[in-house]
Amino acid sequence: MRIIRTKNYEDMSKKAADLIASVVLLKPNCVLGLATGSSPIGTYDNLVKMYEDGNLDFSQVRSVNLDEYKGLPRTNEQSYYYFMHEHLFSRVNIDPKNTNLPDGMEENSRKACKKYDKIIASMGGVDMQLLGLGHDGHIGFNEPNTEFDKTTHCVNLTQMTIEANKRFFNSIDEVPKQAYTMGVGTIMAAKMVIMVVSGKDKAKILKKAFFGPVTPEVPASILQFHPNFVLVADEDALSLVK
Numbered sequence: 013m014r015i016i017r018t019k020n021y022e023d024m025s026k027k028a029a030d031l032i033a034s035v036v037l038l039k040p041n042c043v044l045g046l047a048t049g050s051s052p053i054g055t056y057d058n059l060v061k062m063y064e065d066g067n068l069d070f071s072q073v074r075s076v077n078l079d080e081y082k083g084l085p086r087t088n089e090q091s092y093y094y095f096m097h098e099h100l101f102s103r104v105n106i107d108p109k110n111t112n113l114p115d116g117m118e119e120n121s122r123k124a125c126k127k128y129d130k131i132i133a134s135m136g137g138v139d140m141q142l143l144g145l146g147h148d149g150h151i152g153f154n155e156p157n158t159e160f161d162k163t164t165h166c167v168n169l170t171q172m173t174i175e176a177n178k179r180f181f182n183s184i185d186e187v188p189k190q191a192y193t194m195g196v197g198t199i200m201a202a203k204m205v206i207m208v209v210s211g212k213d214k215a216k217i218l219k220k221a222f223f224g225p226v227t228p229e230v231p232a233s234i235l236q237f238h239p240n241f242v243l244v245a246d247e248d249a250l251s252l253v254k
């Protein structure tokens with residue numbers, strides 16, 4: 013595990029984007045595993061800037077996202093498809109045909125998950141997986157559990173995650189209760205994993221995940237075993253780590 017300590021969110025976003033840009037430069041048709049949430053927004057803004065400045069080309073890049081709410085259509089502003097479109101896809105020259113998210117409107121969970129795993133396999137796996145860190149240690153929607161889920165699966169979101177996500181909806185009742193998520197096994201199979209973490213509110217879980225025991229009760233902790241894991245975190249998030 014390598015830790016890149018940054019001054020703040022802006023600095024974290026710049027450094028994470030630089031790392032991702034290097035992946036794209038080295039392999040123009042790479043498979044980027046992407047995340048939603050507040051942590052990677054600045055990273056995407058930096059990637060967009062590099063594209064606008066003519067320094068980065070997404071024309072051959074392929075992408076797979078970590079997760080998608082079950083039951084939200086792509087047109088819903090809170091769907092992860094919508095998020096990715098807003099923050100990255102519509103702002104760079106990535107071919108929409110090369111972007112993938114689990115199909116939130118597929119009601120048959122088994123079918124949706126199998127289809128997504130097939131897509132990831134057909135792309136030859138993930139070159140770089142970008143992650144955020146949930147307050148309970150979740151990655152993607154892999155919540156604390158008694159075991160690590162390997163492949164794409166349907167999850168019931170925990171009350172904590174529903175609470176954390178309610179800020180994006182009009183009321184807590186509108187927050188979807190289930191999601192499709194890539195499994196921990198698929199995340200661990202990525203050739204490189206970059207996690208962006210910012211803010212004092214993440215300090216406790218960051219310490220627990222990366223300086224405590226590896227356990228499915230803290231899903232992110234398994235990244236301690238990843239051979240090419242880079243944690244890009246700001247001083248606030250690292251404030252409990254010496």
Ligand code: F6R
Pocket residue numbers: 046047048049050051052078079143144145146147150151152153
């Ligand atoms: C997003 C995702 C989640 C978030 C996590 C942190 O696709 O899978 O695991 O990365 O909930 O969210 P933020 O960045 O909003 O704190």
